[in-house]
Amino acid sequence: MPEPATVLFDPDDYSIVKHTKLGVWDYYTDISGSRSRFNLPLLSKIQLVIEASQQSHHVTRMLQDLLSIPGCRPYFALLVPLKLAEASVPAISLWYSSQLLLMVEKAMAERTVSTEALLWTAGGRIAAVLAERLLADVVEYVQDYLQERIERYYSVRVVQTVAKFDFPTFSDTNVQRQIENRSYISFSETTWEVVVSIIQTFSTAIRVSSQFGVVFNVLRGHQEAAVLGLLTSAKFILDALNTFKPDRWVGVHAYKMSDKDYLVQEGLKCTILSETSRKDIVAGGLGDYLWQEFKRRFESLKERVPGDTGPYPPGHEPKWREKLFDYASDPFDALAQIYTCFRVINSPTSVPFSLATLQLVNSAVSSLNQGLYNLGDGINSLSAKIGQLRDFYELFDTPNKIEDGTVSLMEEKTWDLSRGTSVEFKNVSFSYSGDEELALKNVSFEIGQGHLCVIVGENGSGKSTILNLITRIYDVTEGQILINGMDIRTLKLDDVRKAVAVLFQEYAMFSLTLGENIGLGDPVHANDMDMIQEAAKLGGADFINTLPHKFDTYISRPVYEHGYGYPPSDSVFFGKEVDFKKLKFNDDQRDLSGGQKQRIALSRTFMKSLVSPSSKVGLLLFDEPSAALDPKAEHDLFTRLRELRGNKTMVFSTHRFGKLTRHADLILYVDKGNIVEAGNHVNLMERNGEYAKFWNLQAEDFL
Numbered sequence: 018m019p020e021p022a023t024v025l026f027d028p029d030d031y032s033i034v035k036h037t038k039l040g041v042w043d044y045y046t047d048i049s050g051s052r053s054r055f056n057l058p059l060l061s062k063i064q065l066v067i068e069a070s071q072q073s074h075h076v077t078r079m080l081q082d083l084l085s086i087p088g089c090r091p092y093f094a095l096l097v098p099l100k101l102a103e104a105s106v107p108a109i110s111l112w113y114s115s116q117l118l119l120m121v122e123k124a125m126a127e128r129t130v131s132t133e134a135l136l137w138t139a140g141g142r143i144a145a146v147l148a149e150r151l152l153a154d155v156v157e158y159v160q161d162y163l164q165e166r167i168e169r170y171y172s173v174r175v176v177q178t179v180a181k182f183d184f185p186t187f188s189d190t191n192v193q194r195q196i197e198n199r200s201y202i203s204f205s206e207t208t209w210e211v212v213v214s215i216i217q218t219f220s221t222a223i224r225v226s227s228q229f230g231v232v233f234n235v236l237r238g239h240q241e242a243a244v245l246g247l248l249t250s251a252k253f254i255l256d257a258l259n260t261f262k263p264d265r266w267v268g269v270h271a272y273k274m275s276d277k278d279y280l281v282q283e284g285l286k287c288t289i290l291s292e293t294s295r296k297d298i299v300a301g302g303l304g305d306y307l308w309q310e311f312k313r314r315f316e317s318l319k320e321r322v323p324g325d326t327g328p329y330p331p332g333h334e335p336k337w338r339e340k341l342f343d344y345a346s347d348p349f350d351a352l353a354q355i356y357t358c359f360r361v362i363n364s365p366t367s368v369p370f371s372l373a374t375l376q377l378v379n380s381a382v383s384s385l386n387q388g389l390y391n392l393g394d395g396i397n398s399l400s401a402k403i404g405q406l407r408d409f410y411e412l413f414d415t416p417n418k419i420e421d422g423t424v425s426l427m428e429e430k431t432w433d434l435s436r437g438t439s440v441e442f443k444n445v446s447f448s449y450s451g452d453e454e455l456a457l458k459n460v461s462f463e464i465g466q467g468h469l470c471v472i473v474g475e476n477g478s479g480k481s482t483i484l485n486l487i488t489r490i491y492d493v494t495e496g497q498i499l500i501n502g503m504d505i506r507t508l509k510l511d512d513v514r515k516a517v518a519v520l521f522q523e524y525a526m527f528s529l530t531l532g533e534n535i536g537l538g539d540p541v542h543a544n545d546m547d548m549i550q551e552a553a554k555l556g557g558a559d560f561i562n563t564l565p566h567k568f569d570t571y572i573s574r575p576v577y578e579h580g581y582g583y584p585p586s587d588s589v590f591f592g593k594e595v596d597f598k599k600l601k602f603n604d605d606q607r608d609l610s611g612g613q614k615q616r617i618a619l620s621r622t623f624m625k626s627l628v629s630p631s632s633k634v635g636l637l638l639f640d641e642p643s644a645a646l647d648p649k650a651e652h653d654l655f656t657r658l659r660e661l662r663g664n665k666t667m668v669f670s671t672h673r674f675g676k677l678t679r680h681a682d683l684i685l686y687v688d689k690g691n692i693v694e695a696g697n698h699v700n701l702m703e704r705n706g707e708y709a710k711f712w713n714l715q716a717e718d719f720l
């Protein structure tokens with residue numbers, strides 16, 4: 018296969034990129050290859066077929082996948098002959114119809130007809146009609162069966178693929194775009210559509226060639242009928258010349274958005290519709306302002322937005338020209354009839370064809386034309402679908418950016434849980450991808466086994482980044498991180514995940530019940546209610562037992578229940594008073610306070626590290642674990658942690674000095690990505706540097 022040429026989208030290079038203003042969008046289209054593209058009618062379709070066939074390895078792969086779905090093979094084996102038969106029946110039907118018309122013609126001329134032949138032909142015609150319906154029903158049954166299985170297969174596969182992405186891969190804009198695109202054309206539907214599109218295009222091709230045979234048969238030997246056929250096709254040929262030009266969607270293009278009004282309008286729309294903004298909108302009294310501002314932008318944009326559906330590539334010619342073409346080409350439909358009229362009026366005795374022939378030619382040629390039109394359409398849709406298929410498989414093949422290591426931490430001699438885990442940063446520098454600026458600059462420190470380390474520093478100084486690197490959410494840009502003396506990148510990721518428990522600053526509340534949220538700390542015991550209760554106790558989340566639905570409560574329900582229409586009760590629908598109260602819609606959902614949510618997240622961390630009997634956790638990381646806790650809860654938490662941690666190593670990132678830093682074996686003071694001070698509380702206070710300054714500042718606040 019030839020290597021595809023690279024297209025560099027340089028908006029300033031007018032020889033390769035054409036820029037058009039499309040409403041609020043800037044539309045860039047690649048014109049570098051346009052000279053080599055076929056611009057002739059029909060040939061553009063061939064170009065599409067060639068391009069689609071270059072992607073055939075994706076189709077082959079898809080077919081292999083489909084055939085591996087249990088129970089699908091026999092149905093596919095059935096579908097192919099059924100589709101072939103379905104495609105040929107219209108031609109057979111057309112043939113019988115033509116035979117009947119010829120019989121009428123003969124009967125009118127000779128005043129005699131063979132009853133037997135008539136019965137056979139009529140029977141054949143009826144059988145063909147019934148066969149057409151029967152085949153359509155059987156095909157529908159087989160297709161429904163296959164569609165259901167294929168959609169189920171791909172639904173699981175997509176979730177499996179996305180579930181395994183690491184953080185940088187998942188956040189990659191390309192992957193995000195694919196996931197977003199697929200939310201409205203579900204992944205699984207795409208594959209089924211490709212299957213349907215391939216089958217449809219092939220069966221249309223067969224249908225067209227068999228119809229072509231029938232038409233050829235009808236026209237053969239009738240010179241005038243051939244002329245009639247040509248005249249019947251005149252409008253179709255003109256339309257084909259007009260529409261069979263390169264598809265405006267085909268080719269490399271890009272859209273860029275820099276219209277401030279449109280950006281504000283869309284931003285306001287998201288804000289107004291989002292649940293997370295609601296409290297701020299209400300409390301800030303922003304409702305009126307937001308909608309009026311939205312309306313103002315919406316109205317000012319009226320002229321510039323090309324519809325609500327987003328950008329649409331510009332047509333190849335102005336609208337008036339297309340309209341003019343329609344007016345000029347429509348009368349061609351009447352050409353065959355007018356020609357016949359003239360022929361009959363001019364020489365009534367020598368007309369070589371009857372009205373029956375006129376009708377026959379008309380229906381045979383029209384159905385051929387329709388077939389050809391469908392074929393062109395099918396090729397268009399097939400090439401688009403194969404493009405989607407390529408995207409689809411590219412997503413499946415996207416490798417994780419964080420590479421797995423090979424050394425098993427659990428089997429190493431250095432791994433001794435009873436002594437905790439050591440962590441060492443050796444000249445570590447790190448920048449978030451694409452960022453020139455370093456979030457950590459040549460950082461070195463060592464946390465001993467079983468030690469308590471507290472990282473302090475201002476907002477944005479790099480505290481969370483250190484924790485992100487220890488958990489391999491990201492990899493270092495330069496330098497090395499050692500866990501128990503081994504480079505973290507050489508260790509199996511699964512083992513690192515087992516050895517380290519982390520509570521992020523922005524922890525997640527999953528759309529699952531509170532019990533499930535906590536249980537996921539240890540997937541092996543995710544449904545063990547005794548352990549979940551125990552973890553909740555340690556995390557200070559025993560308030561759950563006072564909730565009406567206890568551990569079955571949802572913070573955000575993944576599926577909302579609703580009755581006919583939205584109002585939940587006391588509404589009138591179709592003249593009936595409707596009261597849904599007894600159904601208790603979404604009764605198990607309830608929002609929690611910030612501190613309560615933090616306790617749930619803490620409980621999840623404890624489920625993994627302290628409660629699970631199979632816990633291999635030697636290192637606990639907490640990013641601001643008490644930010645939302647009241648002072649008593651904070652005090653209780655740290656006391657519990659000190660009592661329970663045994664020899665596990667603990668690292669905290671925090672702004673709050675106090676009890677925690679007093680007990681720390683190591684305090685790291687981070688400033689703008691550098692470790693500017695390191696030592697214990699006494700050392701750092703004696704040093705009277707940054708740490709001491711902040712300690713005194715906080716102490717002053719309490720005096």
Ligand SMILES: Nc1ncnc2c1ncn2[C@@H]1O[C@H](COP(=O)(O)OP(=O)(O)OP(=O)(O)O)[C@@H](O)[C@H]1O
Binds near residue numbers: 452
């Ligand atoms: N995902 C990210 N992409 C790009 N830059 C980031 C990202 N996360 C953090 N940064 C940048 O890295 C630097 C360090 O951020 P970090 O989150 O480590 O600070 P922090 O000390 O934990 O701050 P805070 O106390 O506010 O939590 C900051 O300049 C921040 O803007």
